[in-house]
Amino acid sequence: MNSAEQPAPYGTGSTASAAPVTPLQRKVRIPHLQQAKDEGRRFAMLTAYDQYAAQIFDEAGIEVLLIGDSAANNVYGYESTLPVTVDELLPLCRAVSRASHHALVVADLPFGSYEASPAQAVMTAVRFLKEGLVAAVKVEGTHRHAPHVRAMVEAGIPVMAHIGFTPQSEHALGGYRVQGRGDSGQAIIDDAVALAEAGSFAVLMEMVPASVAAAVDAAVHVPTIGIGAGNATTGQVLVWQDMAGLRGGRVAKFVKQYAQLREILSEAARSYGDEVRSGVFPGEEHSF
Numbered sequence: 001m002n003s004a005e006q007p008a009p010y011g012t013g014s015t016a017s018a019a020p021v022t023p024l025q026r027k028v029r030i031p032h033l034q035q036a037k038d039e040g041r042r043f044a045m046l047t048a049y050d051q052y053a054a055q056i057f058d059e060a061g062i063e064v065l066l067i068g069d070s071a072a073n074n075v076y077g078y079e080s081t082l083p084v085t086v087d088e089l090l091p092l093c094r095a096v097s098r099a100s101h102h103a104l105v106v107a108d109l110p111f112g113s114y115e116a117s118p119a120q121a122v123m124t125a126v127r128f129l130k131e132g133l134v135a136a137v138k139v140e141g142t143h144r145h146a147p148h149v150r151a152m153v154e155a156g157i158p159v160m161a162h163i164g165f166t167p168q169s170e171h172a173l174g175g176y177r178v179q180g181r182g183d184s185g186q187a188i189i190d191d192a193v194a195l196a197e198a199g200s201f202a203v204l205m206e207m208v209p210a211s212v213a214a215a216v217d218a219a220v221h222v223p224t225i226g227i228g229a230g231n232a233t234t235g236q237v238l239v240w241q242d243m244a245g246l247r248g249g250r251v252a253k254f255v256k257q258y259a260q261l262r263e264i265l266s267e268a269a270r271s272y273g274d275e276v277r278s279g280v281f282p283g284e285e286h287s288f
Contacts, residue, residue, distance in 0.1 A: 044237075119151070181209060
């Protein structure tokens with residue numbers, strides 16, 4: 001691709017070297033993420049499961065929105081990601097896709113919907129693009145899933161790969177544990193290379209040592225995305241309820257909370273309840 005054919009960077013005018021601005025001014029496409037990697041720039045990714053979160057994050061300039069199978073824990077109240085189904089995720093995908101005008105929207109393929117064969121992966125991914133209106137899908141796996149990725153890419157479906165700690169394999173992995181320590185780090189690198197060569201447009205790494213993530217980023221030509229994987233990746237992703245402090249209880253080491261929405265909403269709900277019970281609300285200004 002010559003310079004005249006390079007995609008215009010997201011959030012900028014026509015100058016290819018200009019840094020992105022917030023909010024985004026144009027639609028983020030997969031070539032823009034690759035351009036960020038090539039130029040040494042970073043991008044941000046958050047989960048979103050409804051129209052209001054999607055609108056807010058889209059307007060704030062978040063480049064990638066993920067309808068994760070983490071909706072299992074954060075929307076449906078399951079204890080893990082394993083029970084959530086395709087039919088439960090598709091309505092969330094439609095909501096986020098309709099509300100997003102700039103961000104690249106990606107959806108997880110849930111457990112049991114792609115592992116059986118490359119053909120199953122293609123059929124499921126097609127549903128997410130046709131019915132969920134998303135631009136790309138994400139699959140958890142290892143080098144063994146390269147044929148699945150290749151089949152989807154050959155069918156015209158953009159695929160993001162997810163390696164390292166893969167929550168859908170939590171039982172096989174022995175729980176929520178850092179992956180790739182010691183000699184097993186090479187296996188993480190090998191997985192990334194195989195999945196990138198199969199056609200993945202990005203490789204997401206979860207809970208791997210920062211040194212391993214840096215080695216992966218150097219080994220693959222596509223953008224890398226980290227969650228608990230250090231600061232050498234092209235992008236970073238967090239579950240938005242973790243990022244904004246909506247979830248209660250203990251948070252993972254890799255989570256930084258940028259707000260305390262749980263406290264804000266709790267106080268708002270208490271105030272509302274107190275005013276209703278005392279007769280203060282609704283007042284004259286809220287009545288016809």
